Amino acid sequence: MPKKQKKPARFNFKPFSRQQQRLIHWWRPGLWSAENNYVVADGSIRSGKTIACIIGFLTWSQEMFDGKSFILAGKTMGALKKNVVRPMLQILEAWGWPYDYIRSGTDARIEIGTNTYYLYGANTEASQDALQGLTAAGAYLDEAALFPKSFVDQAIARCSEDGWKVWMNCNPAGPHHFIPEEYLEEEEQKRKKVYHLHFTMDDNLSMSEKRKAEYKNAWPHGSVFYKRFILGKWVAADGLIYQQFADNVEDYLITGDWLEQNEIMYAVIGVDFGGTKSAHSFTLTGYTRGFKQVVVLDEYYCKKRINPKQLQDAFIDFVRRAQVRYKVYEAYCDSAEQTLISGLEMACIQANVAIDLKNAIKGPINDRIAFYNSLIAQNRWKVMEHCEHIIAAFEEAVYDDKKPNQDIRLDDGLMNVDSLDSTEYSTESLQEDILYIAA
DSSP states (O other): OOOOOOOOOOOOOOOOOHHHHHHHHTTSTTSGGGGOSEEEEEESTTSSHHHHHHHHHHHHHHHHOSSOEEEEEESSHHHHIIIIIHHHHHHHHHHTOOEEEEOSSTTOEEEETTEEEEEEEOOSGGGGGGGTTOOBSEEEEETGGGSOHHHHHHHHHHBOSTTOEEEEEEOOOOTTSHHIIIIISHHHHHHHTEEEEEEOGGGOTTSOHHHHHHHHTSSOTTSHHIIIIISOOOOOOOSBTTHHHHHTGGGGEEOHHHHHHSOEEEEEEEEEOOOSSOOEEEEEEEEEGGGOOEEEEEEEEEOSOOOHHHHHHHHHHHHHHHHHHSOEEEEEEOTTOHHHHHHHHHHHHHTTOOOEEEEOOOOOHHHHHHHHHHHHHTTOEEEETTOHHHHHHHHHOBBOTTSTTSOOBOOSSSSOHHHHHHHHHHHHTTHHHHOSSOO
16 A cells, blocks of 8 residues: 655745735736746845745646646756745645645656646756657746756747746846846847846845845855845856955964864765876865864875875875774765776775765756855855865866856866865765755
């Protein structure tokens, strides 16, 4: 007998701001805004646009259509279920609307009344293939600025029922992203019939002034992330990536005296393997209780050519040195080098060194950059002063000025991106837990 699915908690509704009400009701017949085919809700994080989008999309699709299919898409299937599906089911519970959630298989979907809402992740160019053959009456694209353009184009092409509408919700990216260029420029807005709603945190009436201030302090003021995530502007990234760190390096360096007063609960190792022009790099990152502080405790850096046996010996020595002082159970390694990882695993077994080697997650580099900028702004990242390669790497990291408006980190064979990578690998598995403020 199949296990009965646990019902989600009912959604706790708060008063809606005028901007949220516009997003919820823009489609209603008789309003001038209903003449549009698209709505783009952009702006700052935690501005209430996602909940308003979900409520508006649900009421529009249920009131205007019977027996039709709809697209619900997120950056990944996991992100979609967390950011959209979970609150959507809570809203349905609060409204008392019956539904059936089919969460697995190739056709993950939610059935509400006679309508069906198909779920999609949109994290690669190939994601658009899953939409082929679908005839839809509408689409809700959550975090649309993170989608490949091909997926957005395909989702729009699938919407061929009379009365179709496409809902997009996003935080801004660069000014030459396809969303501002193809949907928000004045000429394109008129031609495509786009209703643009810009949100700030003040449009979320459920957020206290204290919480708003905490979010505003989560990124360096004046940084590209502050401008995008807090001010909600489509701006370019250029210059130094970690400007606040570069301007105040001494504020983030610590010695053994600091460690004597701040207990490290456990630590994780990040491993980046070198190639022809790059270096082998290990980073040991420790965490204090509650992830209040993230601390670079030790590093290994070798740019000269070494053989696998030398690499294995260096890694074993690094792990042993770490485990003498800290609880160290895991190492996250560059997944592109499976042969080297297997060699490290065998060497650790033979040396009787207990460490679990895992593939690094290697998520989007800009997510990692935003994470470290936030830690730096909150003064939650420290580096032992002897870790000179990591210090220099963060101090000197820049955006590639030959690729403007693309948010590309310069990797020219001279910049030390290896220390950046190994440091990011050491924290990436805990990124969401550490950074309690998420975009």
